Amino acid sequence: MNESIGDNLEKVRGQIEASASRAGRSAGAVALIAVSKAHPPEAVGEAIASGQLLFGENRVQEARAKIPRLPERARWHLIGHLQSNKIRQALPLFERLHGIDSLALAREVNRVAAELGLFPKVLLELNVAGEGSKFGFNPEAIRAEMEELLALDRLEIDGLMAIPPFTPEPEASRPYFRALRECRDRLAREFRVPLPELSMGMSHDFPIAIEEGATFVRVGTAIFGSRKGKAWKPEA
Numbered sequence: 001m002n003e004s005i006g007d008n009l010e011k012v013r014g015q016i017e018a019s020a021s022r023a024g025r026s027a028g029a030v031a032l033i034a035v036s037k038a039h040p041p042e043a044v045g046e047a048i049a050s051g052q053l054l055f056g057e058n059r060v061q062e063a064r065a066k067i068p069r070l071p072e073r074a075r076w077h078l079i080g081h082l083q084s085n086k087i088r089q090a091l092p093l094f095e096r097l098h099g100i101d102s103l104a105l106a107r108e109v110n111r112v113a114a115e116l117g118l119f120p121k122v123l124l125e126l127n128v129a130g131e132g133s134k135f136g137f138n139p140e141a142i143r144a145e146m147e148e149l150l151a152l153d154r155l156e157i158d159g160l161m162a163i164p165p166f167t168p169e170p171e172a173s174r175p176y177f178r179a180l181r182e183c184r185d186r187l188a189r190e191f192r193v194p195l196p197e198l199s200m201g202m203s204h205d206f207p208i209a210i211e212e213g214a215t216f217v218r219v220g221t222a223i224f225g226s227r228k229g230k231a232w233k234p235e236a
């Protein structure tokens with residue numbers, strides 16, 4: 001990608017407005033998370049200079065090295081799976097965790113949050129395609145665990161997240177986005193709890209996700225270009 005990060009951001013914001021408008025939604029109801037994983041702090045700095053303040057990382061170690069190098073006004077979400085031995089490090093860094101993918105992890109985050117005096121905002125990750133290789137609650141089985149999840153007094157559970165199987169054809173993601181929204185509607189009704197947030201949609205399919213109700217889109221490549229390595233590391 002030859003265009004600058006600022007140009008890319010402008011383009012993505014335009015696409016967000018266009019798809020929100022197609023769906024009769026306000027673009028202000030969709031928060032853009034610029035996924036900076038594997039990119040250096042300088043790239044994040046460029047995005048900040050273009051007015052982007054919300055960023056997503058998927059590795060706690062990488063985020064721990066990157067976040068202190070950037071202005072404090074930047075805000076950070078953890079968008080991937082969280083290992084239980086990283087909870088203590090993760091909680092103070094991130095204003096939201098998107099990948100709460102099991103009851104065991106939720107209990108553990110709740111316990112550590114209590115020790116640290118925190119009330120993290122979290123999203124429950126659903127495995128909408130039933131893929132064996134993926135993290136996440138089964139959309140049916142979660143109903144048996146919902147009462148206990150909602151009783152975890154340190155967690156502010158206010159929505160759902162999903163990562164559908166990748167297909168190059170963006171329309172192929174639509175049924176999964178719709179399934180996540182419908183699952184949210186069902187859980188909200190059955191358990192009488194507002195679950196306003198839906199984290200869904202990446203570079204190739206975020207316009208579709210917005211049409212289906214996304215409130216957070218997680219966009220990396222379309223902003224920062226392709227990722228060279230797996231993670232960014234500071235020079236030794």
Ligand SMILES: *Cc1c(COP(=O)(O)O)cnc(C)c1O
Nearest residue numbers: 035058079202203218219220221
């Ligand atoms: C990497 C990542 C993204 C961003 O993917 P792009 O295709 O680069 O936009 C979004 N969500 C999660 C969970 C990711 O790990």
